[in-house]
Amino acid sequence: MSTVNSANDPSASASRAAVPFLDLRAAYGELRGEMDAAVARVLESGWYLLGNELKQFEQHFAEYVGTTHAVGVANGLDALTLALRALGIGEGDEVLVPSNTYIATWLAVTQVGAVPVPVEPDPRTYNIDPARLADALTPKTRAIVPVHLYGQPADMTPITAFAAQHSLLVLEDAAQAHGARYNGQRTGSLGDAAAWSFYPTKNLGALGDGGAVTTRHPYVADKVSVLRNYGSRVKYLNEVQGVNSRLDEVHAAVLDVKLRVLDEWNARRAQQAERYASALESTPLVLPFVPGWAEPAWHLYVVRVHGDAAYRNHVQQQLTASGIGTMVHYPLPPHRQQAYASTGFPGDAFPIASAIAQSALSLPIGPHMTVADQERVIDALLASGVL
Numbered sequence: 473m474s475t476v477n478s479a480n481d482p483s484a485s486a487s488r489a490a491v492p493f494l495d496l497r498a499a500y501g502e503l504r505g506e507m508d509a510a511v512a513r514v515l516e517s518g519w520y521l522l523g524n525e526l527k528q529f530e531q532h533f534a535e536y537v538g539t540t541h542a543v544g545v546a547n548g549l550d551a552l553t554l555a556l557r558a559l560g561i562g563e564g565d566e567v568l569v570p571s572n573t574y575i576a577t578w579l580a581v582t583q584v585g586a587v588p589v590p591v592e593p594d595p596r597t598y599n600i601d602p603a604r605l606a607d608a609l610t611p612k613t614r615a616i617v618p619v620h621l622y623g624q625p626a627d628m629t630p631i632t633a634f635a636a637q638h639s640l641l642v643l644e645d646a647a648q649a650h651g652a653r654y655n656g657q658r659t660g661s662l663g664d665a666a667a668w669s670f671y672p673t674k675n676l677g678a679l680g681d682g683g684a685v686t687t688r689h690p691y692v693a694d695k696v697s698v699l700r701n702y703g704s705r706v707k708y709l710n711e712v713q714g715v716n717s718r719l720d721e722v723h724a725a726v727l728d729v730k731l732r733v734l735d736e737w738n739a740r741r742a743q744q745a746e747r748y749a750s751a752l753e754s755t756p757l758v759l760p761f762v763p764g765w766a767e768p769a770w771h772l773y774v775v776r777v778h779g780d781a782a783y784r785n786h787v788q789q790q791l792t793a794s795g796i797g798t799m800v801h802y803p804l805p806p807h808r809q810q811a812y813a814s815t816g817f818p819g820d821a822f823p824i825a826s827a828i829a830q831s832a833l834s835l836p837i838g839p840h841m842t843v844a845d846q847e848r849v850i851d852a853l854l855a856s857g858v859l
């Protein structure tokens with residue numbers, strides 16, 4: 473990879489500006505006309521909740537995912553929680569979850585009164601290891617929540633086979649995997665239901681919080697749509713103790729615009745992933761492993777250093793000094809969080825999750841990162857002498 477700071481490079485001065493981890497303003501810039509029109513249409517309509525914008529987006533999103541139902545909710549955590557409730561998971565139930573995930577996956581299980589039972593990931597893919605499910609199974613196990621972490625699809629065939637064998641439900645946490653495919657099939661269409669987040673930085677992001685549940689089961693879609701609106705199907709008649717978790721018309725309208733470019737924007741991410749892979753393959757960095765069945769959404773490009781957290785933090789600081797924005801997903805696995813101290817897991821209970829947390833570093837990736845900026849990231853990494 474060539475450096476980009478030669479005197480006759482017209483982008484040289486611009487390229488010395490910081491390389492952001494992700495540029496959301498540029499995303500708006502590319503779609504400004506359509507997004508402004510969508511927002512204006514909603515403002516002019518005078519109808520701001522549970523209207524036609526939501527209906528349309530739900531229909532388009534279900535079609536995109538390759539399933540029959542989508543129900544918009546207020547955020548990804550609610551999508552997980554309401555999907556679990558709709559699937560009938562609650563008090564006394566155990567749910568198998570990855571030991572290495574964003575804490576929301578665990579929180580949803582806890583929120584419905586069930587117990588998250590951690591399962592270690594495959595150390596190559598970072599996704600829940602199907603071979604370890606059997607060890608975590610008890611008579612109380614009711615469901616599995618595989619997470620398509622970093623946008624890499626989990627190995628769903630053995631997961632759903634195991635679930636079928638033991639009469640378990642499967643809820644995909646697809647919050648990082650909009651558009652990813654597993655053996656040609658979209659994530660979110662592979663289990664009994666899937667939970668999505670439209671948090672602004674996700675591959676399909678709203679202008680604030682948003683989420684959805686997709687499912688092929690009409691009863692699950694129906695339950696979630698009742699639960700999200702105070703447990704009410706008919707105004708002021710409440711069938712169940714629901715919540716207020718609706719996806720606003722403004723967000724639905726904007727998401728519908730962004731859904732149209734999702735595949736194109738994911739393709740840009742895939743190109744960047746390829747560029748990273750070829751530029752960094754001769755370094756000692758551990759690069760993302762892509763199994764034959766996976767077509768990742770490349771939500772994140774996570775590399776791992778050989779060393780402990782102090783060394784990873786050192787590498788990160790060197791990149792920061794070069795103006796490169798990076799992040800760590802995630803510095804502490806859920807079982808080591810104070811929030812789950814009461815579960816009593818020893819710190820070393822899940823060594824694979826802990827090892828990933830210590831060595832992972834997320835490099836900038838996104839539909840608006842320029843080639844020049846990516847070359848700066850690569851050059852900075854190579855210059856850091858990373859081991």
Ligand SMILES: *Cc1c(COP(=O)(O)O)cnc(C)c1O
Nearest residue numbers: 547548549574576647648669671
């Ligand atoms: C973002 C995310 C969530 C939660 O989504 P919110 O919209 O922030 O509530 C859940 N699970 C995973 C894996 C996520 O990355």
